[in-house]
Amino acid sequence: MIEREYNMTKIDYSQTIPNNVNLSDDRRLQRALEAWQPAFLNWWDEMGPVESSDYEIFLRTAIDVSAKGWAHFDMVKMPEYRWGIFLGDKEENRKIGFGAHKGEDVWQEVPGEYRAELRRLIVTQGDTEPASVEQQRILGRTCPSLYDLRSLFQINVEEGRHLWAMVYLLHAYFGRDGREEAEEMLMRHSGDDDKPRILEAFNVPTTDWLSFFMFTYFQDRDGKFQLNSLAESGFDPLSRTCNFMLTEEAHHMFVGESGVGRVVQRSIELIKEHDTLDIRQFGGIDLATLQKWINFHFSICLDLFGQEKSTNAANFYNMGLKGRFQEMKIDDDHKLDNEVYRVPEIRDNKVMFSEVGALTSINERLRNDYRDDCQRGIDRWNKMLTKAGIDFQIKLPHSAFHRNIGTFADIYADINGNIISKSEWDKNVDNWMPTTADRAFVESLMVPVVEVGKTAGWISPPARGIQGMDTNFEYVKFH
Numbered sequence: 001m002i003e004r005e006y007n008m009t010k011i012d013y014s015q016t017i018p019n020n021v022n023l024s025d026d027r028r029l030q031r032a033l034e035a036w037q038p039a040f041l042n043w044w045d046e047m048g049p050v051e052s053s054d055y056e057i058f059l060r061t062a063i064d065v066s067a068k069g070w071a072h073f074d075m076v077k078m079p080e081y082r083w084g085i086f087l088g089d090k091e092e093n094r095k096i097g098f099g100a101h102k103g104e105d106v107w108q109e110v111p112g113e114y115r116a117e118l119r120r121l122i123v124t125q126g127d128t129e130p131a132s133v134e135q136q137r138i139l140g141r142t143c144p145s146l147y148d149l150r151s152l153f154q155i156n157v158e159e160g161r162h163l164w165a166m167v168y169l170l171h172a173y174f175g176r177d178g179r180e181e182a183e184e185m186l187m188r189h190s191g192d193d194d195k196p197r198i199l200e201a202f203n204v205p206t207t208d209w210l211s212f213f214m215f216t217y218f219q220d221r222d223g224k225f226q227l228n229s230l231a232e233s234g235f236d237p238l239s240r241t242c243n244f245m246l247t248e249e250a251h252h253m254f255v256g257e258s259g260v261g262r263v264v265q266r267s268i269e270l271i272k273e274h275d276t277l278d279i280r281q282f283g284g285i286d287l288a289t290l291q292k293w294i295n296f297h298f299s300i301c302l303d304l305f306g307q308e309k310s311t312n313a314a315n316f317y318n319m320g321l322k323g324r325f326q327e328m329k330i331d332d333d334h335k336l337d338n339e340v341y342r343v344p345e346i347r348d349n350k351v352m353f354s355e356v357g358a359l360t361s362i363n364e365r366l367r368n369d370y371r372d373d374c375q376r377g378i379d380r381w382n383k384m385l386t387k388a389g390i391d392f393q394i395k396l397p398h399s400a401f402h403r404n405i406g407t408f409a410d411i412y413a414d415i416n417g418n419i420i421s422k423s424e425w426d427k428n429v430d431n432w433m434p435t436t437a438d439r440a441f442v443e444s445l446m447v448p449v450v451e452v453g454k455t456a457g458w459i460s461p462p463a464r465g466i467q468g469m470d471t472n473f474e475y476v477k478f479h
């Protein structure tokens with residue numbers, strides 16, 4: 001077994017595959033990854049952002065994984081972006097923080113008895129990354145501004161790199177079946193009938209920019225919570241990989257929050273200007289439509305946390321593979337054998353709560369943490385509406401609404417969590433969820449704006465530019 005030494009934060013860009021893991025010391029691994037690289041580039045060409053290979057984009061590239069100064073900005077063509085392998089810094093004497101192995105040294109190699117579970121977690125995580133690039137591939141055609149186009153492409157290249165991160169772990173630590181899994185990552189495709197992506201929400205196409213901002217607000221936030229839980233892992237290479245991915249994830253959520261905020265801002269302006277909530281006729285997105293998009297995206301993202309009661313999740317925790325959100329900040333024994341947690345269930349046709357073992361309800365706890373985090377943005381947007389004197393509040397739908405995984409998968413519920421019949425659902429669904437006509441309306445607004453410094457009429461311009469640049473900067477050059 002080759003000893004892997006990862007103490008350097010600097011990234012070596014002289015290599016075919018930029019890395020900070022001393023890849024050149026492990027020839028076999030280097031060759032295997034160099035063989036995967038053309039398959040990845042081929043996938044990017046076929047399934048990545050459409051018609052974009054000649055564009056020059058003001059992109060951020062990692063040069064150093066330390067907390068300060070890891071980012072470098074330059075005009076780059078996406079296919080020339082230097083995807084590579086970057087692990088966060090090693091924490092000396094790190095111990096496993098939870099589960100049956102709490103207090104033991106973290107693992108630098110895969111513990112044999114947990115190999116299957118660890119592989120499954122890494123594959124599920126890895127699968128979401130190229131999925132999101134596939135979902136967003138046609139958005140470049142209808143960008144509301146060059147600034148937004150840059151944000152889209154920045155996110156896309158980083159999701160590509162996150163795939164590299166998981167593929168590295170599979171190649172480096174899982175031998176032949178890891179290499180096979182890495183190939184499969186490029187064979188499954190979002191929305192493919194025969195070989196779909198693993199998690200449902202990653203099979204929904206993202207074809208308009210309102211959906212893109214919802215995606216980056218809600219779905220990337222699932223990424224934040226899942227990556228934080230995996231960053232707690234006793235398998236140290238996974239922990240360090242996720243820690244670095246999280247630094248990039250923060251920007252993706254910023255794009256979502258500021259994007260939806262700019263839609264709200266523009267809607268407020270149009271409502272005030274024309275003294276009506278009915279602003280579609282003036283080319284704005286009305287708040288009722290915005291609410292429907294939230295209902296859809298939030299509910300499909302709740303499914304991403306799995307079942308309320310899950311033995312898989314309990315096992316991942318007990319084994320020390322996947323912790324809770326900010327595990328080390330929680331004040332308990334980090335073993336959870338005798339703890340309880342409240343989970344929803346359906347009794348007498350109502351949503352009620354009962355206490356079950358905290359271990360089996362790990363997924364539900366993470367989902368609740370996620371819900372609280374989502375609420376913060378909703379509060380900020382509502383404050384904007386209140387301040388403008390507009391009598392409308394946005395809200396997150398109840399957790400029972402429009403669910404496909406877990407306790408609520410077999411029932412219908414309204415947005416307040418009242419259980420209703422199928423006929424009531426059918427009667428009201430068009431008030432809650434985007435209809436074909438709603439989607440056609442939003443699509444009709446998606447006219448590309450590519451003039452420097454200009455922004456589409458349905459969204460406010462960004463408050464400031466990127467990396468100290470003006471909002472008038474030419475963030476993307478078409479050639």
Ligand code: BYC
Pocket residue numbers: 121122124125128129132159198199200201219220221222223224226227303304305306307308309310311312313322363405
């Ligand atoms: N869709 O025991 P359960 C990101 C299956 S996002 C389809 O509750 P578990 C990103 C499940 O597989 C973060 N199937 O499951 C964001 C199981 O199947 P089996 C991605 C689902 O394992 C934006 C069965 O139902 N990372 O990074 O506790 C852009 C029983 O369920 C779904 C991760 O997800 C579903 N939604 O929980 C780019 C972290 N949910 O065993 C990137 C890794 C459940 O019966 N993944 N099933 O065949 C995990 O930790 C877990 O796999 C899950 C599922 C939390 C997702």
